[in-house]
Amino acid sequence: MKVKYLIIFFILSVLVAVTIFSSVNPNIVDTVYSIFSKKNDNVNVIDNINKNSELRSEPSKDLFPEAPNEKPKFDIVRVTSEGSSVIAGTAPKSSSIKVYQDNKFIGETKANENGEWVLIPKNEFKEGNIELTIESILEDGTKLKSDEIVIISIPKKDNKKVEPIAVLSKKNTLSPSKILQNQNSIVIDNKKNIVIDIIDYDDDGNIIISGRSLPDLQINIYLDKKIIDKANSDDSGIWISNIKKQINPGNYELTVEAVKDGKAIGLATTPFTRIDKKDLKFIKDNIIVQPGNSLWRIARRVYGSGFRYTIIFEANKNIIENPDLIFPGQVFKLPKN
Incomplete structure (x- = not known):
């Protein structure tokens, strides 16, 4: 008898609970009654739950919308007194970046898989703002215009006491501006008085090398101890060399020399690999090796783990003889998967 009363009490408790919760979800009533129905086997019970219950197996997309693509941004702007420049920033990964000077198109590049981009304009900026x-x-095809602008002021060439200034500002806002370049923004981080920062190629396959040194020095560029170009550091210490000389593909030793009053006061040297122009296919899955790079560092930056350097090595076996030995100037494919 006790068992019988317990069963009756259990059933009544369930029916009371169903009555209360039916106001929240009326379909629960049908589902629960189907469980106690002798006409339904286990399969039918599952079917009824799936058909009548409004519970979702996946969260609503309205609750977790996809993050919008961020607008492009400026990070670095370096300008010499002669008007040569290097511009870099961030944008949605693999997007095309167009740069405009006073609303006139001056250059285009692509963001890599990390959303980083660099552009070295072909033409020098003229004096003025x-x-x-x-x-x-x-x-x-979606276009995203940046909320940022950079104002560059380039002094007259006969005014050597004043150097170019680059200031980052927000459009149509009162937010504070940020100085990207002034007389205190260029710092030499070694004791050699000169460093190599960037090795790149222009659209014609010519080599572009830029770096920093003490101000107002002559910069000599050598390949295997043979001079191939000369440049000058400006008042802020920036120097850029756009090498037009024909250089055959191969491995070299690249040296830059800082000269003051006819005397060498600094040297920076790095291995360098000249890629054949026909092999320079600038697509989003390529990376140009920079001074100080290693496969480990590139893999950690691109794939999030240095242990994945084997991915890059396998995709570039034809040009990498030793994974522990890569050279600035080499162009590597970066597989997506």
Whole structure:
């Protein structure tokens, strides 16, 4: 008898609970009654739960919308007294970046898989004040214009006491501006009085080398101890060499020499590999090896783990003889998967 009363009490408790919760979800009533129905086997019970219950197996997309693509941004702007420049920043990964000077197109590049981009404009900026703006174009054609502008002021060439200034500002806002370049923004981080920062190629396959040194020095560029170009550091210490000389593909020793009053006061040397122009296919999955790079560092930066350097090695076996020995100037494929 006690067992019978316990069963009756249990059933009544369930029916009371169902009555209370039916106001929240009326379909629960049908589901629970189907469980106590002798007509339904286990399969039918599951079918009824699936058909009548409004519970979702996946969260609503409305609750977790996809993060919007961020607009492109400026990070670095370096300008010499002669108007040569290096511009870098961030944007949605693999997007095309267009740079404008006073609303006129001056250059285009691509963001890598980390959303980083670098552009070295072909033409030098003229003296005076100019405004730089950027936009990114996604793979689906969507255009994103930056909220940022960079104002560059380049002094007259006869005014050596004043150097170019680059200031980052926000459009249509009262937010504070940020100085990207002034007389205190260039710092030499070694004791050799000169460093190599960037090795790149222009659209014609010519080599571009830029770096920093003490101000107002002559910079000699050598390959295997043979001079191939000369440049000058400006008042802020920036120097850029756009090498037009024909250089055959191969491995070299690249040396830059800082000269003051006819005497060498600094040297920086790095191995360098000249890539054949026909092999320079600038697509989003390529990376140009920079001074100080290693496969471990590149893999950690691109794939999040240095242990994945084998991915890069396997994709570039034809040009990497030793994974512990890579050279600035080499161009590597970066597989997505």
